[in-house]
Amino acid sequence: MMDHKPISKVSLSLTLSDFKQKGLYLIFKDSTVLPLTESNVAEVTRRFWEDPSRISPEVRKHADFHPCAICPEAGNDAICYTLRPVLPFLEDLDRYFSYDRVTAVYRGDEDQILHIAESDMQNALHYICILSFLNYCRVVMCYRKYYHGVIPIMSFAQAVEKIYLNVYWLHKGNKKEISRFLQQFQHDISVTSENATKRLGLICQKDALVNAFYNMRVAVDFLAMEMDNVLSNAFQPFEEKR
Numbered sequence: 001m002m003d004h005k006p007i008s009k010v011s012l013s014l015t016l017s018d019f020k021q022k023g024l025y026l027i028f029k030d031s032t033v034l035p036l037t038e039s040n041v042a043e044v045t046r047r048f049w050e051d052p053s054r055i056s057p058e059v060r061k062h063a064d065f066h067p068c069a070i071c072p073e074a075g076n077d078a079i080c081y082t083l084r085p086v087l088p089f090l091e092d093l094d095r096y097f098s099y100d101r102v103t104a105v106y107r108g109d110e111d112q113i114l115h116i117a118e119s120d121m122q123n124a125l126h127y128i129c130i131l132s133f134l135n136y137c138r139v140v141m142c143y144r145k146y147y148h149g150v151i152p153i154m155s156f157a158q159a160v161e162k163i164y165l166n167v168y169w170l171h172k173g174n175k176k177e178i179s180r181f182l183q184q185f186q187h188d189i190s191v192t193s194e195n196a197t198k199r200l201g202l203i204c205q206k207d208a209l210v211n212a213f214y215n216m217r218v219a220v221d222f223l224a225m226e227m228d229n230v231l232s233n234a235f236q237p238f239e240e241k242r
Contacts, residue, residue, distance in 0.1 A: 071138050
């Protein structure tokens with residue numbers, strides 16, 4: 001189990017020095033902080049997977065923990081890469097339900113900006129889902145550029161809007177090309193997220209992580225179904241003020 005690091009106060013008087021590294025910090029009611037920074041996740045994950053005692057041979061061999069059928073690693077004796085940054089933190093994260101409240105602080109690439117939100121656990125854990133899929137999943141990591149500018153603690157609607165604007169820009173507004181891309185994007189996210197939620201459902205006691213991964217699929221499903229409305233809704237508030 002990870003060591004939780006207490007901070008002096010949980011309030012809006014937070015400073016950059018409390019959160020030195022890029023990543024997500026979850027602040028709980030007892031004033032402890034779970035740092036899910038990129039460097040911390042990488043180090044804890046490395047130690048976890050190098051320790052054979054952390055996962056039993058039975059679990060390692062279980063079919064549900066092997067790569068998806070569409071993964072380049074399919075058929076190999078390997079555990080799903082998407083789970084690699086998740087399992088080391090499972091003991092900490094699996095103590096909470098989806099609706100449990102938490103203060104989420106995210107520090108991105110901008111050195112002088114902290115993003116702070118009061119959230120429920122399933123939305124706060126959107127960060128670990130994005131990190132898992134885009135940095136580890138052998139299928140989904142190719143979509144990383146489409147998440148440019150997505151802040152993990154932004155609202156569902158804002159995230160969908162930002163992703164679509166990236167899709168629109170990167171495909172130069174070509175509607176046919178965008179439609180084909182979204183179909184493939186939706187398929188890949190659907191398969192990988194469904195398998196991830198199935199695996200987590202076997203080992204999780206609470207639903208926060210399971211629902212967080214499920215929401216990754218919902219976001220892309222919504223994106224594919226509502227793509228014609230996303231751009232108009234994005235700029236509607238500005239048009240109404242003209």
